[in-house]
Amino acid sequence: MNRRALIAMAATAATARLLPTQARAQSPARLRPPGALTEEAFQRACIGCFRCAEVCPVLAIRFPRTFSLESALPFIEARERACVLCMKCTQVCPTDALTEIAPQPDVVAASVRMGEPVLDRSRCLPWTGQGNCRLCHTVCPYADRAVEVVGPAAAPFFHREACVGCGLCEEACPPDVHAIRIVPPLASPERER
């Protein structure tokens, strides 16, 4: 029984490798932890073991609450709790669905692209002349590179190409304002930029 089952299992696995690759999603619906492979490869490689979530010092990594094919895939809800870019999660992933990234600011800046900032200027306090907020600029680990304050109102101006997408600005943005969103990156071949 077992020898036959072994052969059948090996044959099944080999068949599985021959089957055509169906790309479920080119772009993630939510932010993935740093170092994630492209969404398609990430979904294949992640085994939902939550080691990334467990080592996260701020518990930024969480799992969907409703049952779906993506129930076991970790994501970051930046508005609730943003990533602090410690890169611990990239070091514990057993299947390398999160590729290891050294926790040095320059390395992180060069290789992490969790998402891209989108600023709604009609909600942003300085842009609408409602005062001198600058919270996003204060918390940004790459202040003056990813976001700088411009103009007489000292309003934030984001540079997408320098932003790692950690979401600290989205978390810091006053809740009833919520002018900043980090949106997952579109499928871009230059992820390792």
Next chain:
Amino acid sequence: MLWVFLLPLWHLKRLLSQGAGLAAQSRFVPVAEALPWPRWVPGTGSPGSLSFFGLDFVDPMFTFSVWASKAAQPGLFAAAFVGVALVLVLGRFFCGWACPYLPLLAVSQATRRLLSKLGFPLFDVRLPRWLAYTVLGAVLLTSSVVGVQLGTLVYPPSVIGREVFGALCFGTFTTASAGVGLAFLFDTFISRAGFCRSVCPGGAMFSLLATASPLRVVNERAKCTDCTACDVICNLGQQPMTNQLDAGCERCGRCIAVCPTQALAWRLARPLVARSEKGET
């Protein structure tokens, strides 16, 4: 009955580390800092993938499933080596010692005993053995086709691990628990430990690798009184009394513990390959 004591230890360690995480989440910083977390706790991870004292354990089913999905990164097999080696030697020990479904199974068994005392008719449907292997094959195949590791959604250790983590760190449960609930109901009312025995894909993977395991429960027939206590206590339908064990044995040792005459013992013996043609179904 060592497993009764080992199991809480396993969970206690996780509770400690995750309870500290909960404290951190609640921003009750003094507590989080007072607890020696995470450096004191030597391991992280779920039952599906554990790092313990610097060693990586990855569930063999996930290793092969990721490989079959063409998603294996170079580091995977190095990380998976320890787990596979352990199963090759110790067989299906994970199911009997470490699976987080075990406490639920214990409740299921207690419920069964209670129901039978109260005179309810209990079913014990024996599903064919090949069913688990079919489920495993289906998981490998459809994971590759769909592009998501389906084992994470149907394999109780994986699901329960995430549920416990979510409950402790975020105070949430997900609808994924429903699958585990179904397995529990099945095991309680339809087939004794039927999910573990003939559905669970991870258990099937362990059984396959366990074919090479030299660790076996052996009955010295001279001491045996044919009381059938060992056959009765086995959740997985093994028959240690007549030495009819196959790779499905989870090495939990309950049969050894229950034997009144110490006729059963662990032995290192030739692997079960040659003996597996009993035609058990």
